Every structure is written in C-alpha cells, then in structure tokens.
Amino acid sequence: QVQLQESGPGLVKPSETLSLTCTVTGVSIGSYHWSWIRQPPGKGLEWIGYISVSGSPDYSPSLRGRVTISADTSKNQFSLRLDSVTAADTAVYFCAGRGQRQCDNWGQGILVAVSS
Amino acid sequence: DIQMTQSPSSLSASVGDRVTITCRASQTIGSFLNWYQQHPGKAPKLLIFAASALQSGVPSRFSGTGSGTDFTLTISSLRPEDFATYFCQQTNRTPYTFGQGTSLEVK
Numbered sequence: 001q002v003q004l005q006e007s008g009p010g011l012v013k014p015s016e017t018l019s020l021t022c023t024v025t026g027v028s029i030g031s032y033h034w035s036w037i038r039q040p041p042g043k044g045l046e047w048i049g050y051i052s053v054s055g056s057p058d059y060s061p062s063l064r065g066r067v068t069i070s071a072d073t074s075k076n077q078f079s080l081r082l083d084s085v086t087a088a089d090t091a092v093y094f095c096a097g098r099g100q101r102q103c104d105n106w107g108q109g110i111l112v113a114v115s116s
Numbered sequence: 117d118i119q120m121t122q123s124p125s126s127l128s129a130s131v132g133d134r135v136t137i138t139c140r141a142s143q144t145i146g147s148f149l150n151w152y153q154q155h156p157g158k159a160p161k162l163l164i165f166a167a168s169a170l171q172s173g174v175p176s177r178f179s180g181t182g183s184g185t186d187f188t189l190t191i192s193s194l195r196p197e198d199f200a201t202y203f204c205q206q207t208n209r210t211p212y213t214f215g216q217g218t219s220l221e222v223k
Binding site: 035046100106 | 205
C-alpha cells in the first residue's frame with residue numbers, strides 16, 4: 001500500500017522560506033514521478049511542479065525562480081522549497097505522485113500559513 | 117499555459133441521478149486528461165486518467181470520454197458518497213493545469 005505523508009512547519013513568516021518534506025512508503029520513489037500541488041483556502045488546485053524518475057524537476061512558470069523540488073532516494077523522501085513567501089502562498093500543500101501523467105497517490109495535505 | 121474550463125461550476129442533483137461534467141482545454145491535449153474527486157478537508161482522489169481509463173478501485177458508475185479539447189465525466193447513478201468537488205487536469209504539457217472545479221451538491 002502506497003502512502004505519502006507531508007511534514008514541515010505550519011507557519012512561515014513573510015519573505016522567509018517554506019520547506020516541506022514528503023515521506024513515501026510502499027514504493028521506491030526512484031521508480032516514479034512525484035509532484036507538489038497546493039490549494040489556497042476555499043480555492044482550486046495549483047500544480048507547483050514535479051521531479052521525474054530521472055531526477056529532473058519541472059516547475060510552474062508562475063513559481064519558477066522561487067521553487068525547488070528535490071528527492072532523497074536513500075530516505076525515500078522528496079521535498080519542496082519555496083523562497084520569499086508572501087501571504088499569497090498560504091495554502092494546503094499536497095504531495096502526490098506515481099505515474100508520469102497522473103497522481104495516483106496523495107498525501108493528506110498540510111496547511112501552511114504565511115504570517116508574521 | 118493551457119487553460120482548463122469546467123462546466124458547470126456547481127451542480128445540484130439527487131441520489132440516483134445521472135450527471136455529466138464537462139472540461140474544455142484551451143488547446144488540444146490529446147487524451148492527457150485526468151479527473152479527480154475531492155471531499156471537504158480531504159486530498160483529491162484519482163478517478164479517471166488518460167481521459168477514459170478507470171483508476172483501480174473506482175466504481176464503474178464513473179466514466180470519462182473525450183479527446184482533443186473536449187472531455188466529459190459522467191456518473192451514471194449518483195450515490196450519497198459522490199457529492200464532492202470534481203477537478204479535471206491536463207497533463208499534455210507542463211504546467212499541468214487544473215480546471216476550477218465543479219461542486220456537486222445535494223438537491
């Protein structure tokens with residue numbers, strides 16, 4: 001059974017860096033594609049980016065320059081780093097993944113608020 | 117970016133009804149279209165991938181059709197657990213954009 005679990009701080013100050021980790025159990029992350037997706041309160045889903053089987057990341061243009069997705073196969077984890085956050089980055093952040101073209105499995109989500 | 121437009125934005129229906137949600141892409145995306153279901157406070161769940169392939173474990177009352185720019189999700193006979201929000205997502209080209217969502221509510 002594949003399970004994903006996000007972890008990280010629930011509160012980040014404006015201009016600082018948001019860092020989240022997704023721990024995957026049940027499969028080796030090196031065999032699949034893994035994504036980060038976010039959802040502002042009461043709004044729709046926004047694709048942040050993914051890291052592919054080959055380890056190559058791809059990011060949403062709207063966040064490129066501020067976002068980094070990386071993977072640690074030794075820990076079976078992948079991570080999200082978002083720099084210079086503002087209130088507009090307040091959202092539930094989901095990690096998800098498996099197939100190249102669809103997210104078969106999702107974490108439960110973690111609410112990250114940006115506030116001083 | 118490819119824009120995904122769902123209609124309707126909200127829909128009221130009753131248990132047993134047949135409902136259809138549509139999703140239109142701003143440019144052709146082949147069959148790279150997924151449908152997700154989301155209940156309040158929960159993560160999205162994959163229902164349909166590649167426009168018409170039913171994800172393992174998803175009931176057969178859910179079906180998807182379409183290719184190119186126009187797609188539909190149909191629920192043949194609504195059950196109480198189907199009242200949720202549904203999102204389409206294109207994965208033809210990054211960024212993998214989502215539709216704005218369709219809220220399916222009890223009539």
